[in-house]
Amino acid sequence: MFSPLIDELMRSLRCLPGVGPKSAQRMALHLLERDREGANRLANTLHKAIEGVGRCQRCRTLTEQDLCGICNNLRRDSTLLCVVETPVDVLAIEQAGSYQGKYFVLMGHLSPIDGIGPDDIGVDALLALVQSEAVTEVILATNPTVEGEATSYYISERIKPLGVVVSRIAHGVPLGGELEFIDGGTLAHAFSSRRPL
Amino acid sequence: MFSPLIDELMRSLRCLPGVGPKSAQRMALHLLERDREGANRLANTLHKAIEGVGRCQRCRTLTEQDLCGICNNLRRDSTLLCVVETPVDVLAIEQAGSYQGKYFVLMGHLSPIDGIGPDDIGVDALLALVQSEAVTEVILATNPTVEGEATSYYISERIKPLGVVVSRIAHGVPLGGELEFIDGGTLAHAFSSRRPL
Ligand SMILES: [Zn+2]
Ligand SMILES: [Zn+2]
Numbered sequence: 277m278f279s280p281l282i283d284e285l286m287r288s289l290r291c292l293p294g295v296g297p298k299s300a301q302r303m304a305l306h307l308l309e310r311d312r313e314g315a316n317r318l319a320n321t322l323h324k325a326i327e328g329v330g331r332c333q334r335c336r337t338l339t340e341q342d343l344c345g346i347c348n349n350l351r352r353d354s355t356l357l358c359v360v361e362t363p364v365d366v367l368a369i370e371q372a373g374s375y376q377g378k379y380f381v382l383m384g385h386l387s388p389i390d391g392i393g394p395d396d397i398g399v400d401a402l403l404a405l406v407q408s409e410a411v412t413e414v415i416l417a418t419n420p421t422v423e424g425e426a427t428s429y430y431i432s433e434r435i436k437p438l439g440v441v442v443s444r445i446a447h448g449v450p451l452g453g454e455l456e457f458i459d460g461g462t463l464a465h466a467f468s469s470r471r472p473l
Numbered sequence: 474m475f476s477p478l479i480d481e482l483m484r485s486l487r488c489l490p491g492v493g494p495k496s497a498q499r500m501a502l503h504l505l506e507r508d509r510e511g512a513n514r515l516a517n518t519l520h521k522a523i524e525g526v527g528r529c530q531r532c533r534t535l536t537e538q539d540l541c542g543i544c545n546n547l548r549r550d551s552t553l554l555c556v557v558e559t560p561v562d563v564l565a566i567e568q569a570g571s572y573q574g575k576y577f578v579l580m581g582h583l584s585p586i587d588g589i590g591p592d593d594i595g596v597d598a599l600l601a602l603v604q605s606e607a608v609t610e611v612i613l614a615t616n617p618t619v620e621g622e623a624t625s626y627y628i629s630e631r632i633k634p635l636g637v638v639v640s641r642i643a644h645g646v647p648l649g650g651e652l653e654f655i656d657g658g659t660l661a662h663a664f665s666s667r668r669p670l
Binding site: 277280309318324326338345 | 474475476477478479481482485486488489490491496498499500501502503504505506508509511512513514515516517518519520521522523525526535536537538541542559560561564567568580
């Protein structure tokens with residue numbers, strides 16, 4: 277309905293998650309009518325990021341350096357290794373502020389249906405890392421979903437033979453959460469994982 | 474929190490309307506982890522569109538051609554000229570499918586507070602167009618907002634001296650709309666604009 281170039285821009289914007297036809301239209305017209313400078317900066321940054329951003333050689337997270345900021349930080353405790361699914365999980369844990377160890381980012385989880393196996397989430401690299409560095413405890417912090425649980429179980433079975441402690445972060449009622457608003461699955465888990473006082 | 478290049482990409486994505494920090498983060502990581510091809514296509518299309526897209530020389534809408542598809546269409550009725558605020562309004566009217574005339578796109582509305590005056594919405598170009606083409610009726614289809622009404626009023630006062638019919642599209646209860654769900658302003662307008670049967 278618009279001119280070919282504008283239609284093409286609208287189609288291209290659909291690669292962004294959560295952007296449907298209506299949003300793409302609003303975005304394209306906004307950029308062309310009111311923010312060509314922002315659009316140009318976005319295009320340049322996209323090119324630079326595609327070109328420059330790769331994986332941290334140690335923890336697999338996204339970074340344009342050989343080693344990410346956390347892997348490169350000598351003050352972090354290398355004996356603790358926290359395994360998470362994505363870079364956003366690292367961010368969430370860092371923002372909580374209490375963890376001082378290092379990370380390993382799977383960049384996904386096991387999903388046989390989608391053909392995602394141990395190789396795709398770097399399990400061999402994880403095992404090599406646990407052995408080459410003096411890791412004493414691996415903390416599994418994958419999501420409490422079916423896939424996340426299966427991934428944690430698989431990894432724990434692979435790591436245990438190395439004689440390293442493997443733990444799983446606790447799941448249950450969030451601090452400050454009111455029981456009446458917690459979903460049934462979480463509540464059932466909180467009961468079955470209860471601990472003696 | 475992420476590496477500098479990824480942080481920069483997240484910031485750049487904020488130029489898109491409706492995209493806050495959380496969405497920008499999700500978008501940047503999605504593109505880098507899963508759709509670099511789409512990101513590259515988006516960057517290229519942004520550059521091409523910024524470079525190529527300008528204004529239709531006749532109706533002011535966005536297009537990469539000298540004249541947009543509608544202005545260039547010899548089968549459209551040049552004696553009818555519909556004045557709208559934005560290219561999206563043209564799209565909406567075209568999708569309704571009953572209007573066969575041409576358009577003039579203000580690319581905004583009068584807004585003294587924001588320093589947007591008649592020059593910024595092309596009123597002189599509109600008057601010149603009405604005179605140079607054999608326009609017999611100008612249909613004002615600006616939005617039924619305070620600014621849209623003021624803009625329509627101003628334009629009608631400028632066009633009337635040219636001896637051309639000026640009309641305003643009707644506003645009221647939408648067809649199929651149930652009265653109980655219509656806002657009070659629309660309903661009040663529908664009453665004050667009632668017509669004898
Ligand atoms: Zn790293
Ligand atoms: Zn045109």
